[in-house]
Amino acid sequence: MKTHKILQAPIPMRWVGPMKLSGHLIEEKLSVPLATYETPLWPSVGRGARISTLCEEGIKVSVIDERMTRSILLEAEDAYAAHQAIQSLKARMDDLNEVVAKSSRFAKLIDINSQVVGNLIYLRLEFTTGDASGHNMVTNAADHLIPWILTEYPHLQYSSISGNYCSDKKATAVNGILGRGKYVVCEILIPRDIVERRLHSTPEKIVDLNIKKNLIGTMIAGGLRSANAHYANMLLAFYLATGQDAANIIEGSQGVVHADVRNGDLYFSCTLPNLIVGSVGNGKGIDFVEENLERLGCRDDREPGANARRLAAICGATVLCGELSLIAAQTNPGELMQSHLQMERK
Incomplete structure (x- = not known):
């Protein structure tokens, strides 16, 4: 290159x-x-x-x-299956952070917010990122989490690394309510x-x-x-x-x-x-x-x-x-x- x-x-x-x-x-x-x-x-x-x-x-x-966010987009079979998967993931923060730790020594997952739209799962993953603003750090952490999630929950499918629920460089209500940065x-x-x-x-x-x-x-x-x-x-x-x-x-x-x-x-x-x-x-x-x-x-x-x-x-x-x-x-x-x-x- x-x-x-x-x-x-x-x-x-x-x-x-x-x-x-x-x-x-x-x-x-x-x-x-x-x-x-x-x-x-x-x-x-x-x-x-x-x-x-x-x-x-x-x-x-x-x-x-302080928190930096990345919202991944997954798909389930239906809305109730999406809801169940989200509840299960939120109860496994320690497991998720073990995966996150492999991506960075500074990134730490502190919260998960979610929205279900039809069978779509919008997971807003929220991290602390040390002295970095954290855009790349949280995306890298999400890239490590996605294959782990799809392995643990085989009925889910990948849709996107970012589902716009983050919400990066856009004027949205979610950032003002939940915070970003x-x-x-x-x-x-x-x-x-x-x-x-x-x-x-x-x-x-x-x-x-x-x-x-x-x-x-x-x-x-x-x-x-x-x-x-x-x-x-x-x-x-x-x-x-x-x-x-x-x-x-x-x-x-x-x-x-x-x-x-x-x-x-x-x-x-x-x-x-x-x-x-x-x-x-x-x-x-x-x-x-x-x-x-x-x-x-x-x-x-x-x-x-x-x-x-x-x-x-x-x-x-x-x-x-x-x-x-x-x-x-x-x-x-x-x-x-x-x-x-x-x-x-x-």
Whole structure:
């Protein structure tokens, strides 16, 4: 097979920050790399980052779940036979993990979700994958599991290694409900005077716009488990700078902004149930990616999975910074377009 030289495309990149992070994974100030052609993103995220340094706890980040999924598609004789096979498989997790262990020393099967459609069996296999995002790892594990399942259950037949119930790089309800990647929640409490002086808005205006724009606006547009202004902008810039599979911003951008007024101050949060990142694996061998991961502290000697969780926490905080800045800007007529005109047009 002919190999081709990998060219490093010159996507503009800048380090933005510092931002202040706290929580069970990280307690520090740091800057983040963002690679993008949308140059106003840098100062916008930068404004959110500056706000975080002025708040007592900064951005409090919680990673509350992690899993990577692959849904295999099998066929049974009929629906009841499919149901019986599923119940049997779910009772044999130890046996299944013995097979998984032969495919990888980091993959571990933690749950199985299923759907029966006629005689079709959709098995959503859910794994932890260490510091890798895990796409290839879970597919390899599934490739080991399928022949074992077909041997143990000879009345079943193979249909596909992926039945789209995973659901990879598609906007689906199942990912938001069951999770795919890291489930990250970022929160910040901003004093009223900082909202007024630095964001040129008020807590009430931001809460009101979040309801009318992110919640109601997305609902009437037919959004799917999503209520945010532009998660995808920050995700893509962060993904390109840290060697992630950029197509995963499709499910990654499904998330919810929640804002509230607390004792006169602004509570602002971003929930990202499908944040797919890894600190090792495909895409990480490029020089600038390695340098960025090292500078972010995601190449340190930690237990398997800890560097990836740290990276997810930093990515989620970056999303919050950009989301907060944009929502605040949109509470003021003309501010959004004026900033683009100043920064993008010469």
